[in-house]
Amino acid sequence: MKSTGKVWKFGDNVDTDQIIPAIYLITGDRKELAKHAFENARPEFVKQVKPGDIIVGGSNFGCGSSREHAPRALIGAGIPVVVAKSFARIFYRNSINIGLPLVEADIEAKDGDVMEVDFEAGVVTNTTNGKTAKFPPMPQFLKRLVAAGGLVEYTKRQIK
Amino acid sequence: MPTISEKILAGHAGLKKVEVGQIVEAEVDYIMVNDVTGLPAFEVYDANFPDSVMKRDKVVLIPDHYVPNKDIKSAEQAKAMRVFAKNHKIKNYYEVGRGGVCHQIMIESGVVAPGRLIIGADSHTCSYGALGAFSTGVGSTEAACAMASGKLWFKVPETQKFIVEGKLGKYVMGKDIILHAIGDVGVEGSLYKTMEWYGSAIENLSLSDRISISNMAIEAGGKAGIIPADKKVDEYLKGRVVGEYKPVYSDKDAEYSQVFRYDAKDIKPTVSEPFLPENARPAANVDIKIDQAYLGSCTNGRIEDMRAAAQIIKGKKVHPDVRMIVVPASTDIQQQMIKEGLMDVFINAGAFVSGPTCGACLGGYMGILANGEVCVSTTNRNFIGRMGDKGSMTYLANPYVVAASAITGKITDPNEL
Numbered sequence: 001m002k003s004t005g006k007v008w009k010f011g012d013n014v015d016t017d018q019i020i021p022a023i024y025l026i027t028g029d030r031k032e033l034a035k036h037a038f039e040n041a042r043p044e045f046v047k048q049v050k051p052g053d054i055i056v057g058g059s060n061f062g063c064g065s066s067r068e069h070a071p072r073a074l075i076g077a078g079i080p081v082v083v084a085k086s087f088a089r090i091f092y093r094n095s096i097n098i099g100l101p102l103v104e105a106d107i108e109a110k111d112g113d114v115m116e117v118d119f120e121a122g123v124v125t126n127t128t129n130g131k132t133a134k135f136p137p138m139p140q141f142l143k144r145l146v147a148a149g150g151l152v153e154y155t156k157r158q159i160k
Numbered sequence: 161m162p163t164i165s166e167k168i169l170a171g172h173a174g175l176k177k178v179e180v181g182q183i184v185e186a187e188v189d190y191i192m193v194n195d196v197t198g199l200p201a202f203e204v205y206d207a208n209f210p211d212s213v214m215k216r217d218k219v220v221l222i223p224d225h226y227v228p229n230k231d232i233k234s235a236e237q238a239k240a241m242r243v244f245a246k247n248h249k250i251k252n253y254y255e256v257g258r259g260g261v262c263h264q265i266m267i268e269s270g271v272v273a274p275g276r277l278i279i280g281a282d283s284h285t286c287s288y289g290a291l292g293a294f295s296t297g298v299g300s301t302e303a304a305c306a307m308a309s310g311k312l313w314f315k316v317p318e319t320q321k322f323i324v325e326g327k328l329g330k331y332v333m334g335k336d337i338i339l340h341a342i343g344d345v346g347v348e349g350s351l352y353k354t355m356e357w358y359g360s361a362i363e364n365l366s367l368s369d370r371i372s373i374s375n376m377a378i379e380a381g382g383k384a385g386i387i388p389a390d391k392k393v394d395e396y397l398k399g400r401v402v403g404e405y406k407p408v409y410s411d412k413d414a415e416y417s418q419v420f421r422y423d424a425k426d427i428k429p430t431v432s433e434p435f436l437p438e439n440a441r442p443a444a445n446v447d448i449k450i451d452q453a454y455l456g457s458c459t460n461g462r463i464e465d466m467r468a469a470a471q472i473i474k475g476k477k478v479h480p481d482v483r484m485i486v487v488p489a490s491t492d493i494q495q496q497m498i499k500e501g502l503m504d505v506f507i508n509a510g511a512f513v514s515g516p517t518c519g520a521c522l523g524g525y526m527g528i529l530a531n532g533e534v535c536v537s538t539t540n541r542n543f544i545g546r547m548g549d550k551g552s553m554t555y556l557a558n559p560y561v562v563a564a565s566a567i568t569g570k571i572t573d574p575n576e577l
Binding site: 013015017018021022023025026027028040041059060063064065066067068069072086088089090093094097098139140141142145150151152154155156158159 | 183196197199200203204208209213225226233234236237281282283285297298299300301302304305308309311313315347348351352378381383436522523524541543544545546550
């Protein structure tokens with residue numbers, strides 16, 4: 001499976017207050033939340049983002065609060081995958097649990113580059129500058145979770 | 161040679177032992193959600209799981225972020241929690257006026273005890289590590305799934321050892337220790353790891369100061385922040401704890417990924433400058449005027465914090481260009497403040513004293529900041545726009561520093577008052 005899209009480049013320590021400001025934590029709806037993604041940090045994001053665009057971050061992406069509203073907003077905006085050097089752990093858990101793929105890779109990119117993520121091969125390629133990076137496979141258990149369709153589906157089978 | 165984290169996860173997963181990096185499914189003792197993380201969790205639960213499987217005795221519902229209801233949407237959100245509690249017969253629901261900030265209530269309620277495995281849909285759930293529990297923040301969907309199955313998946317973390325020896329200086333608190341440590345390791349320095357705390361300086365801390373340390377483990381990226389339980393924890397839990405408990409300790413030859421040593425006398429009253437908690441500096445080295453002084457939150461909203469600030473501000477006045485906002489973290493603390501005359505101390509000084517709420521800590525209400533405003537606060541985060549307008553700035557500090565700064569109108573080390 002592959003995802004190819006236009007890059008939105010962020011730096012290190014993109015915190016969950018940047019991804020979705022606290023004042024919007026009054027709904028769980030993905031589309032509603034998407035309307036306010038990065039509102040303070042990058043006001044042009046909500047106007048210009050297109051489904052299929054890929055977010056590329058630095059280290060500690062998604063740090064700060066546990067708000068699941070953060071990956072929900074990104075899913076609502078049509079982001080198919082987030083690539084970052086490292087992820088904060090609650091953001092990582094939330095994303096995997098609800099079906100937003102995350103890839104841990106350190107790849108050079110700037111806004112507007114075209115990025116391809118090959119999940120099977122475990123490689124991300126910046127087709128604009130030609131750089132590639134490998135990423136480690138997901139732990140077995142998490143692969144099963146994702147294959148099951150997320151934690152809710154997994155839990156439904158568990159409690160039967 | 162296992163650590164506290166490995167033992168607690170192994171025990172709750174029904175395994176003899178676990179390896180660092182292993183993913184286990186463990187029975188959790190309690191699952192907590194607050195008003196903002198509750199709504200998405202309730203929607204997931206009711207859409208997917210029947211009431212018949214609800215682990216209602218393990219669920220704790222505590223509205224705190226936007227209550228007393230901040231606006232209509234917050235009112236709807238709070239109502240959703242009330243309705244969920246009723247529909248699923250969840251007894252552990254703390255209504256406004258009889259509760260407070262979620263982590264403080266969890267600790268006061270007696271469900272937190274050494275050796276327990278507790279999850280909360282709030283990042284500062286790591287706070288309960290101060291009582292020797294393994295506790296960690298999770299998301300709303302997984303909180304709902306845990307309510308249905310009673311279990312959750314965890315990756316067994318590495319553990320870092322933090323040792324603080326010696327005697328803390330005047331006006332130095334647990335808050336300064338954790339700000340100092342985060343300043344040292346960085347906001348990613350404990351990513352996915354448990355921080356374990358040792359040393360004479362830690363042992364001599366009150367439980368309240370230990371809670372500040374565990375509370376901010378997440379600000380270094382930590383999964384948990386655990387302080388081995390001792391007599392102080394037993395004393396606190398006497399007559400309060402729900403059920404029995406058995407403390408868990410790391411083996412003497414436990415393996416730590418890193419060891420950090422700090423000398424207590426090197427730790428001064430500290431502030432963390434915007435916009436990351438890792439920007440720790442001695443308060444004495446920071447020269448900036450403030451508009452607001454905020455005393456409260458799960459980090460420093462306890463009676464000990466109120467006493468510390470009151471000690472500084474008693475008989476003095478809040479600076480004419482400053483507003484000081486005091487927010488006890490629970491109804492019990494609010495009542496204790498009244499009994500000890502602390503309400504009068506703050507009000508006479510010209511501060512505004514509120515009932516318990518998370519309020520302005522996360523830019524909710526009850527004291528948010530306008531563009532260009534500066535706040536010194538006992539809270540736990542200073543990201544861009546955290547406490548209000550994206551052009552505002554928050555400096556994190558301990559209650560003594562907040563009170564001293566409220567008097568002078570600028571960030572002040574209380575030793576220099």
